[in-house]
């Protein structure tokens with residue numbers, strides 16, 4: 001597979017190196033970045049072409065897959081362009097930041113008639129989350145009763161806005177909770193309490209996000225994006241007969257170290273599935289459903305109570 005990677009920032013650069021050095025069955029053919037110097041540096045390291053637009057990359061005859069790692073608000077345009085070429089796509093999370101744009105992407109894929117988009121929700125490939133999913137499914141500790149989640153980042157990029165606490169960060173918990181429970185999320189509530197003095201002007205941080213699934217499973221999420229001491233993502237699952245803990249005390253400089261193995265598995269699964277004409281992980285429907293949760297979450301940041309998640313009917317393609 002000859003991949004065009006769009007966005008050569010933190011995540012794009014990491015995926016470029018991964019595709020080149022760890023993944024079998026794929027290599028990087030083109031690197032696209034609006035910052036051409038950045039594209040050139042990344043492209044040079046793997047012997048690929050550096051380009052300024054996705055259109056130029058898609059015009060190269062050898063390019064037959066696309067990995068999107070630009071900021072989330074730019075994903076829709078790139079997704080629609082790559083879909084129009086009927087290429088396999090790995091799109092970093094979020095699929096798009098809001099439900100309406102995510103639904104347009106789903107509709108475009110439905111019109112194409114086959115699943116081409118895999119969304120980069122890497123926690124589904126993390127060994128800890130996989131083990132927890134198995135324990136829940138096999139019922140060895142009884143029924144799952146509650147989830148307590150902590151999601152801490154040391155700091156944020158300069159253009160990080162308050163809604164991105166939800167759309168950029170808690171989107172991972174929406175994904176993880178849907179993955180673990182095999183259910184849709186019904187409502188989201190956000191509470192603000194005492195905040196850190198170390199957050200940029202205009203951002204209340206941390207926030208507490210309260211989530212309920214369709215069957216009444218409750219989850220609480222502490223989202224704290226200026227935690228300074230490091231990156232820590234933890235989940236405690238409470239069962240009728242015990243608890244399971246993932247990640248608590250596993251402090252790394254960033255997501256790159258914490259989830260490095262998960263990204264490797266995610267990208268390898270994408271490549272293997274794409275070569276069979278399939279996807280190997282979360283779908284555009286999962287991207288849409290989590291975007292709908294984000295939309296409820298952003299509304300909840302400005303409401304006092306829970307906000308219901310509104311979902312369209314699931315198209316046949318994803319059933």
Ligand SMILES: NC(=O)c1ccc[n+]([C@@H]2O[C@H](COP(=O)([O-])OP(=O)(O)OC[C@H]3O[C@@H](n4cnc5c(N)ncnc54)[C@H](O)[C@@H]3O)[C@@H](O)[C@H]2O)c1
Nearest residue numbers: 007008009010011012033034035069070071072092093094
């Ligand atoms: N799965 C994860 O754990 C994880 C971790 C980090 C980031 N992400 C996601 O990856 C994506 C990128 O995040 P990042 O942290 O690498 O951001 P970043 O800002 O480090 O990199 C983004 C890159 O996109 C480029 N870019 C911006 N506009 C462009 C355009 N119009 N055309 C081409 N290139 C353009 C920028 O120049 C930059 O190099 C986001 O969707 C983010 O949510 C996922």
Ligand SMILES: O[C@H]1[C@H](O)[C@@H](O)[C@H](O)[C@@H](O)[C@H]1O
Nearest residue numbers: 093151153168169170172255
């Ligand atoms: O873009 C990043 C990335 O998705 C990380 O996995 C997450 O922990 C951060 O909160 C987010 O800002």
